[in-house]
Amino acid sequence: MSNDRKNLxxxxxxxxxxxxxxxxxxxxxxxxxxxxxxxDIRLKFExxxxxxxxxxxxxxxxxxxxxxxDVTGGIISMADVIGKMAGRPQDEIAKRLFxxxxxxxRIDYLRPGKGKYFVATGSVMRTGMKVAVVRMQLHxxxxxxxxxGTGTYIIG
Amino acid sequence: MSNDRKNLxxxxxxxxxxxxxxxxxxxxxxxxxxxxxxxDIRLKFExxxxxxxxxxxxxxxxxxxxxxxDVTGGIISMADVIGKMAGRPQDEIAKRLFxxxxxxxRIDYLRPGKGKYFVATGSVMRTGMKVAVVRMQLHxxxxxxxxxGTGTYIIG
Amino acid sequence: MSNDRKNLxxxxxxxxxxxxxxxxxxxxxxxxxxxxxxxDIRLKFExxxxxxxxxxxxxxxxxxxxxxxDVTGGIISMADVIGKMAGRPQDEIAKRLFxxxxxxxRIDYLRPGKGKYFVATGSVMRTGMKVAVVRMQLHxxxxxxxxxGTGTYIIG
Amino acid sequence: MSNDRKNLxxxxxxxxxxxxxxxxxxxxxxxxxxxxxxxDIRLKFExxxxxxxxxxxxxxxxxxxxxxxDVTGGIISMADVIGKMAGRPQDEIAKRLFxxxxxxxRIDYLRPGKGKYFVATGSVMRTGMKVAVVRMQLHxxxxxxxxxGTGTYIIG
Numbered sequence: 204m205s206n207d208r209k210n211l212x213x214x215x216x217x218x219x220x221x222x223x224x225x226x227x228x229x230x231x232x233x234x235x236x237x238x239x240x241x242x243d244i245r246l247k248f249e250x251x252x253x254x255x256x257x258x259x260x261x262x263x264x265x266x267x268x269x270x271x272x273d274v275t276g277g278i279i280s281m282a283d284v285i286g287k288m289a290g291r292p293q294d295e296i297a298k299r300l301f302x303x304x305x306x307x308x309r310i311d312y313l314r315p316g317k318g319k320y321f322v323a324t325g326s327v328m329r330t331g332m333k334v335a336v337v338r339m340q341l342h343x344x345x346x347x348x349x350x351x352g353t354g355t356y357i358i359g
Numbered sequence: 360m361s362n363d364r365k366n367l368x369x370x371x372x373x374x375x376x377x378x379x380x381x382x383x384x385x386x387x388x389x390x391x392x393x394x395x396x397x398x399d400i401r402l403k404f405e406x407x408x409x410x411x412x413x414x415x416x417x418x419x420x421x422x423x424x425x426x427x428x429d430v431t432g433g434i435i436s437m438a439d440v441i442g443k444m445a446g447r448p449q450d451e452i453a454k455r456l457f458x459x460x461x462x463x464x465r466i467d468y469l470r471p472g473k474g475k476y477f478v479a480t481g482s483v484m485r486t487g488m489k490v491a492v493v494r495m496q497l498h499x500x501x502x503x504x505x506x507x508g509t510g511t512y513i514i515g
Numbered sequence: 516m517s518n519d520r521k522n523l524x525x526x527x528x529x530x531x532x533x534x535x536x537x538x539x540x541x542x543x544x545x546x547x548x549x550x551x552x553x554x555d556i557r558l559k560f561e562x563x564x565x566x567x568x569x570x571x572x573x574x575x576x577x578x579x580x581x582x583x584x585d586v587t588g589g590i591i592s593m594a595d596v597i598g599k600m601a602g603r604p605q606d607e608i609a610k611r612l613f614x615x616x617x618x619x620x621r622i623d624y625l626r627p628g629k630g631k632y633f634v635a636t637g638s639v640m641r642t643g644m645k646v647a648v649v650r651m652q653l654h655x656x657x658x659x660x661x662x663x664g665t666g667t668y669i670i671g
Numbered sequence: 672m673s674n675d676r677k678n679l680x681x682x683x684x685x686x687x688x689x690x691x692x693x694x695x696x697x698x699x700x701x702x703x704x705x706x707x708x709x710x711d712i713r714l715k716f717e718x719x720x721x722x723x724x725x726x727x728x729x730x731x732x733x734x735x736x737x738x739x740x741d742v743t744g745g746i747i748s749m750a751d752v753i754g755k756m757a758g759r760p761q762d763e764i765a766k767r768l769f770x771x772x773x774x775x776x777r778i779d780y781l782r783p784g785k786g787k788y789f790v791a792t793g794s795v796m797r798t799g800m801k802v803a804v805v806r807m808q809l810h811x812x813x814x815x816x817x818x819x820g821t822g823t824y825i826i827g
Binding site: 309311313314328329336338348351353355 | 621623625626640641648650660663665667
């Protein structure tokens with residue numbers, strides 16, 4: 204295993220810990236990182252009573268959906284930064300990660316958020332020195348597409 | 360006071376109760392309706408530890424912002440429906456309110472979400488038989504514009 | 516060939532003619548329908564001097580890109596309506612096609628619009644009685660993704 | 672008149688000429704700058720046959736609307752850059768203006784584009800070292816709001 208690869212894994216692991224423990228509202232959402240690699244990130248969360256937006260229909264609150272897709276785009280942007288800065292000192296990378304933030308976000312609510320659990324994925328459509336554009340999706344436990352989004356993130 | 364006006368107030372009050380008690384995730388956000396009229400709706404929530412997205416900077420999680428703006432657009436769309444159906448039987452109005460839902464949403468994150476409390480407002484840009492388009496804003500306790508959004512809602 | 520299939524082809528052909536001859540600004544853009552089927556529509560246009568937005572860089576004007584992606588989403592929504600109304604009288608279908616219109620649109624400008632010609636494609640993400648949500652892409656002659664978009668269309 | 676003010680006026684004038692003569696597709700749209708100041712820019716264009724999207728209804732093509740609003744946001748972003756760089760050498764400012772470009776755009780089509788002429792305006796919602804977020808509106812000759820948009824622009 205190369206040093207670069209080892210450093211990349213360390214950074215991605217750091218990102219996972221920061222994400223799950225260091226961001227209070229992610230805990231409210233119950234978000235867990237299922238898998239994380241430079242090009243493949245999956246977030247998962249269980250349906251819970253407090254995430255409901257319509258008690259009669261027992262479906263996810265729209266805000267839960269937009270929150271999860273925004274977080275997904277953000278962490279994919281961060282992984283993109285980590286991948287691009289491979290080989291650089293960790294504190295330099297960490298410093299740049301702190302600058303990552305959402306500029307704008309579009310969410311399309313496609314189908315009712317019914318399910319036992321939900322999985323969010325995404326991919327970078329464009330990346331450069333300053334800005335990344337990411338597409339995100341949310342599927343339920345039966346692989347139905349619940350919502351889709353596009354986010355623009357400042358990355359440098 | 361006319362009967363229409365009385366019915367309108369009753370419906371808006373019903374909406375307020377439904378909103379604050381019947382939607383679990385709104386309680387997580389701590390959302391309260393400060394004022395509600397056909398053309399003027401203000402939502403308010405206090406900063407709380409679990410709404411934080413960045414513990415170092417103590418700012419709101421982006422998902423809290425998108426959630427609150429989506430809810431704001433939704434309730435404004437509902438008030439628009441109530442206003443348009445003034446004079447109709449309450450159960451007919453209620454039935455139609457259940458159909459209101461977000462189709463899509465754009466959020467612009469303008470400034471860090473710092474503050475003791477936050478106020479969300481909005482206004483209808485277009486409304487018709489089927490769709491309403493609403494613009495929303497989030498200000499902090501010092502009246503700084505934190506974020507803005509545009510939402511398209513199905514209303515019939 | 517079934518009657519339904521024949522009617523579908525007739526309607527799609529009608530759509531093609533209407534689109535290329537009946538909409539003046541489509542001629543300005545030089546838009547041609549390369550292929551049209553219920554689930555596969557490709558639009559094409561050549562680079563021309565008057566479509567340029569930056570004479571030094573010789574790239575497409577951003578407005579050409581947003582125009583083409585909006586048109587692409589619109590025609591895909593119309594084809595969706597035609598597909599759903601298969602078997603219904605043509606004048607009933609035509610009447611409904613006239614109601615199709617863009618509610619809102621997001622465009623992401625990903626790479627400079629360089630090329631000899633450009634191809635726009637798209638697919639329906641959600642469709643129902645009232646609204647369709649469509650994703651569109653624009654590629655150049657070397658299959659580079661120039662721009663992507665999401666549009667919400669009223670369809671009924 | 673201060674030198675700074677004189678330089679600002681020169682730059683804004685340069686921008687006006689570049690805009691009206693140097694961008695071919697702007698000529699197709701027939702776009703003219705009615706007024707240009709650091710904080711107040713108005714673009715105007717006349718209805719013409721080739722801008723029509725629906726010959727029966729004689730309304731603007733949606734692509735004309737998205738084009739004009741994109742251009743409006745872009746020129747407002749450029750004026751913002753000029754204002755911020757007041758006092759710097761003109762070639763330095765010009766160099767930075769060439770970097771301005773649209774990252775993403777949302778357009779809301781609110782009412783049919785009927786009118787003899789149309790006026791586009793806008794204002795900066797957020798600006799910084801790298802990105803500006805601008806809101807734009809299109810009104811017709813009777814001051815009816817036809818469409819609204821939000822654009823994110825790279826500015827540095």
